[in-house]
Amino acid sequence: GDSVTQMEGPVTLSEEAFLTINCTYTATGYPSLFWYVQYPGEGLQLLLKATKADDKGSNKGFEATYRKETTSFHLEKGSVQVSDSAVYFCALSERTGANSKLTFGKGITLSVRP
Amino acid sequence: GAGVSQSPSNKVTEKGKDVELRCDPISGHTALYWYRQSLGQGLEFLIYFQGNSAPDKSGLPSDRFSAERTGGSVSTLTIQRTQQEDSAVYLCASSLTGTSSTDTQYFGPGTRLTVL
Numbered sequence: 001g002d003s004v005t006q007m008e009g010p011v012t013l014s015e016e017a018f019l020t021i022n023c024t025y026t027a028t029g030y031p032s033l034f035w036y037v038q039y040p041g042e043g044l045q046l047l048l049k050a051t052k053a054d055d056k057g058s059n060k061g062f063e064a065t066y067r068k069e070t071t072s073f074h075l076e077k078g079s080v081q082v083s084d085s086a087v088y089f090c091a092l093s094e095r096t097g098a099n100s101k102l103t104f105g106k107g108i109t110l111s112v113r114p
Numbered sequence: 115g116a117g118v119s120q121s122p123s124n125k126v127t128e129k130g131k132d133v134e135l136r137c138d139p140i141s142g143h144t145a146l147y148w149y150r151q152s153l154g155q156g157l158e159f160l161i162y163f164q165g166n167s168a169p170d171k172s173g174l175p176s177d178r179f180s181a182e183r184t185g186g187s188v189s190t191l192t193i194q195r196t197q198q199e200d201s202a203v204y205l206c207a208s209s210l211t212g213t214s215s216t217d218t219q220y221f222g223p224g225t226r227l228t229v230l
Contacts, residue, residue, distance in 0.1 A: 032215040044205065044221040051216040089157065093215040099170040100215045101147060102207075104157035 002027045002103045004090050009108035013080055021075040021108055023064075023090035031094040033057075033066050033073040034102065038087040047075075047088070080112045116140070118222035120206050126228045127196055135191045135225045137206030145212020146189050147219060148181060152202035160204075163189060164212040196229045203227070 007022040025031065035047040035057070048057030053068035064075045073090060090105040119138040127133050139146050148160040159173040163183040174180075178196075183189040193200055203226050207219040 030215075034218075036221075043223040044207075046218050046220070049216075049218065091157075093217075093219075095213070095215045099162045099164075099172075100145075100209070100212055100217060101159040101162055101170075101173070102149075102157075102219060103159070106156045 002031065002092060002094055004092055004103055004105035006090050006105035006108050010111060011108060012111045012113065015082055015112055015114055016079045017112075019075070019077040019080045019084075019110070021088055021090075021110070023073045023075065023105060025071050025073065025090075025092050027071075027092055027094050029094055031092040033064070034091045034093065035062070035064055035073070035075050036089045036091060036104075038089070038107075040086070044089070080110075082112045082114055085110055085112045118206055118208055118220055120204075120222040120225050122225060123223065124226045124228075126230065128230050129198060130195055132192065132194045133196055133227065135193075135204050135227070137189045137191070137222060139187065139189070139206070139208030140220055143208035143210055143220075144186065145209045145217070145219075146183060147207045147209075147212075148189070148191050149205045149207065150202045151205055151224070155202075157205075160191070162212065193227075196227075198229050201227055201229045 003026045032051040034049045037047045048059040050057040050066035056065045089107045091102045146163045162170040178194045181191045203224040205224045206222045209217040209219045
């Protein structure tokens, strides 16, 4: 079945550091890929997505490129801020029958210190 | 417009009791999903509704769990004879059609269930 693997956490960075969070996936077809973020005390919200190979999703300075050859969707940001401290989830959606459910990675906690 | 809403935000119950969790999706969204977020299992799919079609119940962990969606809008997740391992945050999401993997799912704030 489908699966998503994220790098182990937690991750602690200083403000303005470069961020990479690795994500790889296994799927039988052509999934869409997502990064969701959960800020402290808040619900899950979409950060960015890519729906086909070589697409780049971007939002709030974050970017991720859908790499079919390496089955990866790594999240990057050039300069993190304290306000980026949150839990980040990589996910895929692949239509199975009539269901386009999300399959999530385990999530990684990012802490950014001033 | 209004996002996905869920109630209650917190629920504490005793082992063996039944609980009902409610989800109000975004107006006009035909697809509705329930997920569970727990420390041990991460985020897991539970059940999916799309329009008037029969729901996909493949993620429900046991027959103590059931859900319905009335009038294609509000959904209720019911857990009967709750157990301590049911303690988790229950998340509801909706999307415009649910028939495409490219659809974005929008999540509610969740209901935190604690079974004593």
